[in-house]
Every structure is written in C-alpha cells, then in structure tokens.
Amino acid sequence: MLTLVSAVFVFFIIILFHEFGHFIVAKAAGIKVNEFSIGMGPKLIQRKKGETKYSIRALPVGGYCSMEGEDQQSDDPRGFNNASTKARIAVILAGSIMNLILAIIVLSIVSYSLGVPTTSVSETIADSPAELAGIKSGDVIISINDVNINSWDDIINEIGSSNPEDAMKVKVLRDKETIDITLKPTVSEDNRVMIGIVPLNERSFKSAIVGGFKETIEMMQIMFNFIQMIFKGGVSARDLSGPVGIIYTIGEAAKYGFINLLYLMGFISVNLGVFNLLPVPALDGSRIIFILIEIIRGKPIDPEKEGYVHFVGFILLILLMITVTYFDINRFNIFGR
Structure with a gap:
C-alpha cells in the first residue's frame, strides 16, 4: 500500500x-x-x-x-x-x-x-588522521595542499584527488587565527582517500x-x-x-x-x-x-x-x-x- x-x-x-x-x-x-x-x-x-x-x-x-x-x-x-x-x-x-x-x-x-555541508568542521572521527593531527570542531578549512577551499565539494575533490602516500597540508581558521596542519590521509575499504572530518551543515533559505x-x-x-x-x-x-x-x-x-x-x-x-x-x-x-x-x-x-x-x-x-x-x-x- x-x-x-x-x-x-x-x-x-x-x-x-x-x-x-x-x-x-x-x-x-x-x-x-x-x-x-x-x-x-x-x-x-x-x-x-x-x-x-x-x-x-x-x-x-x-x-x-x-x-x-x-x-x-x-x-x-x-x-x-x-x-x-x-x-x-x-x-x-x-x-x-x-x-x-x-x-x-x-x-x-x-x-x-x-542542511548544506559547509567548510566548517562539525567533528572529527576518533583516531582519524584529522583528529591525530589536531583539527578540531569549529575549524574552518581554508586550503588543502595550497588550493583555496570555498565549499565542501572543494574539500571532497582535493582530498579525493590527493596521493595517500604523501603528506597533506591543511590550513584552517580557528578563533580568527590561521593554523597550518600537516597530516597523512588514510584509504577506506572502498578505496576512498579520507582524513576523517564531518562537515557542519548549514540550514538557511x-x-x-x-x-x-x-x-x-x-x-x-x-x-x-x-x-x-x-x-x-x-x-x-x-x-x-x-x-x-x-x-x-x-x-x-x-x-x-x-x-x-x-x-x-x-x-x-x-x-x-x-x-x-x-x-x-x-x-x-x-x-x-x-x-x-x-x-x-x-x-x-x-x-x-x-x-x-x-x-x-x-x-x-x-x-x-x-x-x-x-x-x-x-x-x-x-x-x-
């Protein structure tokens, strides 16, 4: 029915x-x-x-x-x-x-x-590269590997196209301060490159x-x-x-x-x-x-x-x-x- x-x-x-x-x-x-x-x-x-x-x-x-x-x-x-x-x-x-x-x-x-995913981090997955490298809830991703980030899709594309064997440079904005973070991504079971962050979803008209x-x-x-x-x-x-x-x-x-x-x-x-x-x-x-x-x-x-x-x-x-x-x-x- x-x-x-x-x-x-x-x-x-x-x-x-x-x-x-x-x-x-x-x-x-x-x-x-x-x-x-x-x-x-x-x-x-x-x-x-x-x-x-x-x-x-x-x-x-x-x-x-x-x-x-x-x-x-x-x-x-x-x-x-x-x-x-x-x-x-x-x-x-x-x-x-x-x-x-x-x-x-x-x-x-x-x-x-x-909600629409933003470039702000809602949380990091436990023991993920992001958490271990020091990325925190509330951080705003500014760039990845020197490529400017303007949307969550940009984050997905940059992480997905990166070489998991290479160190990844992530620049975040935290409390009006720019912080440079280096981490090494991991590869999931379905062969996707990941760093372990969850986006903050924005609800607006x-x-x-x-x-x-x-x-x-x-x-x-x-x-x-x-x-x-x-x-x-x-x-x-x-x-x-x-x-x-x-x-x-x-x-x-x-x-x-x-x-x-x-x-x-x-x-x-x-x-x-x-x-x-x-x-x-x-x-x-x-x-x-x-x-x-x-x-x-x-x-x-x-x-x-x-x-x-x-x-x-x-x-x-x-x-x-x-x-x-x-x-x-x-x-x-x-x-x-």
Missing part, C-alpha cells in the same frame, strides 16, 4: 506540474484552452470560468491541458495550430521547464531539511535554494551523459527502467522517509523534463522539431503526415515500455516477492 500511495503521489505532482506549464503559457500566449483537469478518468467536479472548463477527476494520476487545435486542425484564430511558431514552441517547452522548476523546489526542501539549483543541474548532467551513452550504443533496454521499475524504486525510497521520496521525485522530474525534449516522435521534442522545420520551409508540414510520424513513434515507445517492463519484472522479481 505504501508503494502504491507513494507512486500515485509522485506521478500526480510531476504530471500536474508538467501540464500546468503548458496551461499557464498557453493562457499567457492567448491560446484557447478548452479544459484543464486535475486527475484523470470520470469527472468529480467541473466548473467553467470564461472559455475554460476546470475539472477534478477520480483518478489522481496527473492531469491534462486540452487546447483548441492541439491535436486536430481548428478554424479558431486562437487555436494552438494557428498560434505563432514562437508561441507554440514556448507552450511545448513550458511542460519540461515546469518539471525542472518542480525539481528545484523539492530538492531545495531536501537541502533545507538535511539561501543555501537551500542554491543547493536545489545545484542538485538539479547535476541531475541534468547525469541525464545528458546517459542519453549520450544510449546514442553511442553503451546502454541496452536491460539498463532502462519503465513504470514497474520506477514504482518499485519509489516504494523503496518511501520506506526510508518523506525526504528520500522528495529527492527521488526531483530526480524523476528532471528525467521526465529532459527525456520529453528528445527529438523522438510522440515526445514534445519532436513537436518542436516539426515547428522548426516549418520555420525553415515557411509553411507547416501536412498535419496528417506529422500525425502519422507521431503515431509510429508512440507505437515504438509502447513497445520499448513493454520490453523494459519485462526486464523490470525479472530484475526486481515482482511476482516472486
């Missing part, structure tokens, strides 16, 4: 943000929106304000934004198909942009909850927002690298996860608390935002490609031909999803649990 509730919550928020992005930009561009729905399936509540119907539906699995002339040609001058190319591109991009904004929001909440932005960018880089590996043939269907695998992972994350669930939500939202902009038929990215071709040609491609391309792409995506789901079921032993 926890897995089901958690998966519904995560997908509901992610898809709702995505569709709200399309909705708000379509409204701003003057495109007629016929309906904006929270949830799917049978209607529970519906109200009409102006030209748009706002509804809440029975199944809490996201929502949708229905625009005039989106899937079929419309004679309405305010239809999506009659909007300027810039407006259409903006509306399409808005969904993925909102996914990234959602990621920044939830990852900022995670950063605030956990500013640091949380910075942490949310930074984590989102890093997740985007991971996604871009993964996509690059796919095109290079370094990834097979066995390495991908479909709905079954994602739901399983959400359930596992939920077992470890709400913050872990939020972190995974941010990760999935980034993945959806980036993946949806790939130039693959049926995805938003391919719709943008068709609009760019329209700009170059000076006239739109035959809607029937474009629809056929998207239909073929949709079928291929469904086949991929079925294949990935099969591997997910075997990987996680779903029916054997």
